[in-house]
Amino acid sequence: MLKRPVRGQKKRKEVHKKLKPSNMACGSSEKSSPDWFDALAKKIASNLDSRPSKGLDSFKCVFKMSRRTFEYICSLAREHMAVKTHFAFSNGKPMSLYDQVALALNRLSSGRSLVSIGDAFGTSQSTVSQVTWRFVEAIEMNGHQHIRWPSTENELMDIKSQFEQIQGLPNCCGAIDTTHIVILLSTSKRRTDVWLDSKENYSMPLQAIVGPNLKFLDIFSGLPGMLNESSLLPYSSFYDKCQKGERLNGKKIKLSQQAELQEYVVGDSAYPLLPWLLTPYQGNDLSQTKVDFNKHHLATRVVAQRALARLKDVWKMIDGVVCRPDKHKLPSFIFVCCILHNIVIDMEDEVLEELPLYHCHDPGYGQDFCDSADVTASVSRDNLALYLSERNHP
Structure with missing residues (x-):
């Protein structure tokens, strides 16, 4: 069962019913206090x-x-x-x-x-x-309406503005990352290695695109752990929409007289470099312009790391090892935990101020690398790196 991005208007419903006292000793009445x-x-x-x-x-x-x-x-x-x-x-x-x-x-x-x-x-x-x-x-x-891609230009502009305030990346619409939901399968079900990931764990990956306020804008799960970030991405409807020009297809911005930059999301080196997915420069012998770009890039995409870390910290059923899950139902549990994560944000819950911020959501998993790079995307990344350098060092 695959979880696809969901569209719909976000609704913040308040419950105004007056609650009555109840006896908790042996259960409660239909209303509460x-x-x-x-x-x-x-x-x-x-x-x-x-x-x-x-x-x-x-x-x-x-x-x-x-x-x-x-x-x-x-x-x-x-x-x-x-x-x-x-x-x-x-x-x-x-x-x-x-x-x-x-x-x-x-x-x-x-x-x-x-x-x-x-x-x-x-x-x-x-x-x-x-x-x-x-x-x-x-x-x-x-509750699925709480996870959706921005449906209006104003919503997307607000997201872009918040991302630019983080580390100056213009026209950025999200940060993408993937975490592993580790599962323990019964001995009778260990007939295939398809669920084994790169760390020899049985797992189900969760791919998420995250906004600047740590809210999930799009999630995808349900496939086995043998798929790493770059091989999982093409199975998602987010990838399909972006490749068809149905998403991240808004107004381009001018970086210079010659260079324009389309809408995009940022991801780490495990993802392919695409016109709509900008990844950091790889290698040790990098120019100062590229080193600086990587710093801005990391400080921006950290929102995805924090969102996934908080998801697992708060909704611990999908943290650690999920014991003998029904693999057909597990994507629904993951999806609902993501919905609940977003609901707390949408409700502007005061508890958010007390929740810690972590970065690590996949302990034991190292950094993967993908060498795939689109030529047009490479030019766009170079133009953006130069733009940031000139702006920060006029």
Whole structure:
């Protein structure tokens, strides 16, 4: 199952329903209250031996989001999760929507086993599995609009402006990077090496194009780990659209009287150099102009590294090793974790100020190199490097 870029208008829905108190001891009512939030967070933190981080209350520490964002996510999941199946705690008390969403979010964010989550919530591992999958279906269906390529010129201009403020790269529309979701396959399923990557891990790569605010603009996953960055790229619809001139086809800017620069994204040396994908110069014997370009380039594309590192740090189910996953469902779990990452940003959640920024999202994986270089792209990169040099050293 391949995840394709999604189009649609971003909607920030607020949940304005008045919440009523509930008894958390054996589950909650369909509506909730501040007491419910606190009791739930403390209960989970106690059972999972989780301690509040500095600056975060127990709820934000457990769920990595504010209560306002939690309620918005509940509004996205409500309709789908209310259909057909009714879940209950081990004592027979029915689970409310809030209970189910809390369980699913904790499963995705903690990365704990089904048994551990079940013990924390007072339910079976089977219920944990079913509730989590029902939640993933709901968010995949009703939250996909939070991951989309900018649909208006003003949105794209804003992204370009923010990128240029980072390190001066003009007309840049995104940063691309790939991370590996490492998986542990059962012995009976290890019949092929197609899932083995360059580090001899079974994995599923996730390719992401990231905006200056660490928001995912486009993601692609679902293929086996044998594909590195350069070989994975052509399978994505992002590549297909760019090659056909359907994306990154906006207004060119003048770097000089003779040179123009089209819209592009930046990526590391593992990617091919293309007119719409600018990579750094390779080699040790580089001119000062090229060295300076590489510094600007690295400082710009670091947003993709930070976004993927935060994704894995917050949504730990896809960090570390995913134990015996259903490879047909795993892309949906990855997709939903990316949606949730974006929702926290779209909601301008105050928890963002407390989340750390890391760069490393693929520990143990070294830098790959791709020698493929388009001639036109090489000229564009040279022109941009010269432009930056002249501007910084007039």
